[in-house]
Amino acid sequence: MKGAFIFSLLLYFNIMSLYAHREKTYYLFGKIGETEVAIQLDEYGTDCTARYITKKDKYDSILEGEILENGQFNLYSKHWDKDKKTTIIDDSVYLIEKEKNIWSGTWKYKDGKEVNFVLTPILIEALNHPYTSAIKKHVITPFNAYRTQDVYFTDIKKEKISKGIYIKHTIDPISKISFFRVLNNPKKNIIADTINDKLVAIHLNMINEKYSCVYAVSKGNYTSNFEVHFLNPQLISFSINTHQACYGDQGEDSTEHETFKMIDAKKIILEDLYWFGNKPQPELQKGEYEWFQYRYKEFGPKILALLTELYPEKITPQKPIECNYNDVKLWEFPEWYFTPKGLYLKYQSQTNKKCDDSTWSVIPYEKLNGFTTMEFGLIK
Structure with a gap:
């Protein structure tokens, strides 16, 4: 049963990246021979993957395969034979939902031995x-x-x-x-x-x-x-x-x-606590168009202005310019968390590797007084 190897695992994640939408997932368990097994079975169109574990072995093993027109899942564990330079199928697994929430299956080992089994849903309770x-x-x-x-x-x-x-x-x-x-x-x-x-x-x-x-x-x-x-x-x-x-x-x-x-x-999210817009705060959801526009046009410029006031020696470019913290784009979508001294903001930059970790970029809570929507005990 432990036949999956690196090739199969990498293929599994390639499949995951090809299908942005997972159509359905089943969480099943039962005994295969004397071994209790839990399986997560995922549909991706006509393709499928499965992860399985046992009570004694909690590390994932991977199966992958296809779904037939009658709803049967045909799954295989494989490994890469470096000498033959080909993929070798180890075990084959056939699964189908015979009745609602009752799955019938056959596990065929590489030595030809077959074991029939039944799976039912995993119930957390x-x-x-x-x-x-x-x-x-x-x-x-x-x-x-x-x-x-x-x-x-x-x-x-x-x-x-x-x-x-x-x-x-x-x-x-x-x-x-x-x-x-x-x-x-x-x-x-x-x-x-x-x-x-x-x-x-x-x-x-x-x-x-x-x-x-x-x-x-x-x-x-x-x-x-x-x-x-x-x-x-x-x-x-x-x-x-x-x-x-x-x-x-x-x-x-x-x-x-x-x-x-x-x-x-x-x-x-930051908008739950602070609002830097010129108009009353609307209901924004992170990732929506209006949220992006607010971050571009109002949030980023205001954060840069506050940091310039607090840390002019960091924000004003020095020669030679290795990291231009004066770029408003760095501060539109910062990582952030609270510290005892204030709100820490870490710039987002994918290009300039010479920038430091901006451990200095903390805005004291009193500087945020005029922008606070919920205090949450941040200001003493």
Whole structure:
């Protein structure tokens, strides 16, 4: 069953890029012989892919194939024979939904042995998952819930974020993925149950990313770390740094900056907090045409003006010009998060590699007074 190899995995991701729209996904499990297996089955037109795991082996194995006119899924695991310079099919899997939510299948191994099996949907309620509350509130697929049903977190240490406000570092000892939770402190009005459900969901997804990235344990690498920048009774800002080198590729580093409301764990965008427009703020959705126009015409110029006032020595070009921070395009779509001193903004530039990380570009909260739509306790 563990026949998928690097060629198949790369082909899987090529298929993913070809089809922007995934038509349907099924989350199934059952016993194949004596082994319990969970499968995520994805449709892409007449093509299909599947990931499967077992209770003992949580790392993804990949199948890919086609869907016949009668609705049968024909899937194959393959590997690349470097000597013969050709693709070799290892196992073949045939699946069809015989009745609603009841799938019949045959697994044919490369040695010719065949095993018939039946699959049914994965029901999160039936998994007895230790973090069912977080899974139901946030985006955890049934497949990933199945994979993490035996997870347990161990506390590592406590970290002070500000006076009377602490987080605890916690780790999953099996995957070695660590993250954090916020500690309750009623005296400081830190009520963390809701945000901690969100943090658990993020932690579970990070574990799933590792098991999806690393093939057969040794093929690939996934590591992550985090930093909490700001935490008060209303808001939390933190960053997650990730390194992924999946299936033997060169790898890449990425950083995500996240800001959530503590009360309901909803994600915050800058327009929820500050408005730099000349007219009353309309209801904008990130990515809409009006949002882009606002960022181009009003947000970017105003941010540049504030930074020029605060940091003239950085914004005014010096000779030789290595990084022109005076370019308004750098500041139209900045990365951002809160710090104890103010709003941090990191320019967005895809071309100038000589620019520094703009760690200096923090706008103090008092400078944002006139643009505040919701204070969230940011100004003392």
